[in-house]
Amino acid sequence: MGPSPKVADWWPYAPLLGIVAALALNVLAQIALVRLARGAHFLRSAAGGFGVGLVALVAFEALLIFGQPSAGESWEKALLVSVPSYIALSYCFFNFINLGQSSIRIRLYSEIAAVPGGVSVEQMAREYNEDALMHARLHRLTESGDIVERDGRYFIGRRRLLPVAAIIFGLKAFILGKGSEFE
Amino acid sequence: MHLFLLTAAVFVLALIVHFILWRVRMPRHHTSALLIIFAVVFALAIPLLLGAAPGWPDRLRIALLYLAASLCYVITYSAIEGDSPTLSLMRLLAQKGDTGLPAAEVDHFLARRPFVKARLAALILSGRVREEGGRYRLAGPPSLPFQIILGFRKLYGPIAKGG
Numbered sequence: 626m627g628p629s630p631k632v633a634d635w636w637p638y639a640p641l642l643g644i645v646a647a648l649a650l651n652v653l654a655q656i657a658l659v660r661l662a663r664g665a666h667f668l669r670s671a672a673g674g675f676g677v678g679l680v681a682l683v684a685f686e687a688l689l690i691f692g693q694p695s696a697g698e699s700w701e702k703a704l705l706v707s708v709p710s711y712i713a714l715s716y717c718f719f720n721f722i723n724l725g726q727s728s729i730r731i732r733l734y735s736e737i738a739a740v741p742g743g744v745s746v747e748q749m750a751r752e753y754n755e756d757a758l759m760h761a762r763l764h765r766l767t768e769s770g771d772i773v774e775r776d777g778r779y780f781i782g783r784r785r786l787l788p789v790a791a792i793i794f795g796l797k798a799f800i801l802g803k804g805s806e807f808e
Numbered sequence: 809m810h811l812f813l814l815t816a817a818v819f820v821l822a823l824i825v826h827f828i829l830w831r832v833r834m835p836r837h838h839t840s841a842l843l844i845i846f847a848v849v850f851a852l853a854i855p856l857l858l859g860a861a862p863g864w865p866d867r868l869r870i871a872l873l874y875l876a877a878s879l880c881y882v883i884t885y886s887a888i889e890g891d892s893p894t895l896s897l898m899r900l901l902a903q904k905g906d907t908g909l910p911a912a913e914v915d916h917f918l919a920r921r922p923f924v925k926a927r928l929a930a931l932i933l934s935g936r937v938r939e940e941g942g943r944y945r946l947a948g949p950p951s952l953p954f955q956i957i958l959g960f961r962k963l964y965g966p967i968a969k970g971g
Contacts, residue, residue, distance in 0.1 A: 637865035641872065659964050667964075705812035706869050713876030720883045725961030730927040733944075734954050737937055743945030753924040762894060762918065772901055780908035781901040790895040790902075796888045800830055 640707050643685040648714050651678030655722065667726055675715050682711050729753070814860055815873045822849035822878070838889060839882060846878040893921040 655674030659667060686703040690696050724731050733753070737744050763779075766772045773782040781787075797803065826845050835841035850871075861867045897917060901909060909917075928944070931937040936954070938947040 637863065638868070641865065641868055644872065656963050664964050702811060702869070706815075706873055709812070710869070710873045710876050713873070713880045717876065717879045717883060721957070722960065725957045725964075728957075729924060730931060731954065731957055731961075733924070733927055734931060734936065734951075735958050737944045738946055738950055738954070743940075743943035745943050746939070747942075749924075749928070749944060755919070755922050755924055758923055759915070759918045763914070766894065766897070771898065774911070775908070777911050778908040779901060779911060779914045780904075780906070781898065784902070786895065786898050787902055790899045793888060793892070793895055794899060800827065800885075800888060801834075 639689055640686065640703065643682055643689070644707055644710050644714070647678040647682035647685070647711050648718065650681050651675055651715055652718060654678070655718075671719050671722065675719070678711065678715065679708075682707060811861060811866055811870055812873075814857060815870050815877070818850060818853045818857070818870075819874060819877050821853070822846050823881070825849055838885070842882050842885060843878075846874075846882075850874055850878075891921065893918055893923060896921065 651674045653674075654677040655670050658670035658673045662670060683703075686699075686707060690699040690703065693699055733749070736749075736752075763772075767774055767782075770782045771786055773780045822845055826842060829835070829841070829845065857867060857870055861870055897914065900917065928937070932939060935947055936951050937944055939945075
């Protein structure tokens with residue numbers, strides 16, 4: 626006994642709904658994980674949410690494909706279309722939540738919006754001290770071993786960010802024709 | 809395989825149009841221009857897609873993958889367009905090799921990249937914030953994209969002040 630005619634009409638759309646449902650699971654799992662950790666381990670929660678959605682998507686696709694005569698073609702579509710679509714949408718979601726988490730621009734805007742009369746220039750400069758931010762950045766980089774401080778000089782440490790920098794600056798040079806917005 | 813290749817072909821075509829247009833004349837609003845390019849190229853490719861993918865489920869899968877890939881590119885483009893002080897410093901230190909860089913020069917290098925000032929200037933330039941009488945104020949009603957981001961952010965808990 627197969628699916629009824631009406632269900633059969635909608636059956637081919639099930640993989641599309643699977644992608645949307647997997648993304649929804651990703652969102653819900655990420656919120657649950659970040660709340661469970663009381664706002665900490667943001668990156669871990671994003672990775673966890675992504676993993677939950679991906680496992681659910683692959684399981685759903687396997688259920689849809691199981692027993693189908695054209696299973697090979699269906700797996701091909703699942704791996705080359707559904708999974709990349711889910712990964713791409715998850716990347717968009719991650720960037721969206723990351724804006725609220727780490728974007729200075731969003732933080733500045735929210736603080737200005739929170740006070741009806743606005744925020745004084747001095748208060749903003751005090752709360753977002755450029756000098757303190759600069760030293761916090763250097764401290765973070767030395768703590769992680771990405772840069773090394775020795776005898777009053779800085780050297781390159783771990784080289785893991787260099788490929789990222791090479792790609793970003795290579796693309797910048799290719800697309801925008803410049804290496805840095807300060808050049 | 810053909811659904812993936814079709815989508816990739818249309819996506820690459822949109823990228824080629826984008827690269828050519830950027831060489832000819834850089835648009836003022838990069839993000840809007842990119843979104844228009846991706847939408848127009850897809851619209852022009854619709855007759856080809858209708859012929860190559862006969863069923864609606866496959867057509868919608870192509871549309872979803874194309875939309876997701878386009879949004880990914882637009883998001884990544886903002887990282888390319890901006891300037892990360894961390895990556896800039898890493899690149900400079902890698903170029904300096906064993907000689908490294910004196911701490912004072914590193915301070916000067918980062919001071920030339922005023923992170924907060926640049927973001928405040930961008931908010932003012934975009935017309936979302938204005939500086940008036942020594943205070944930063946919202947210019948007009950709160951922006952919808954900002955409200956959506958902040959609304960979602962509230963699901964996690966309070967936002968800490970300062971950097």
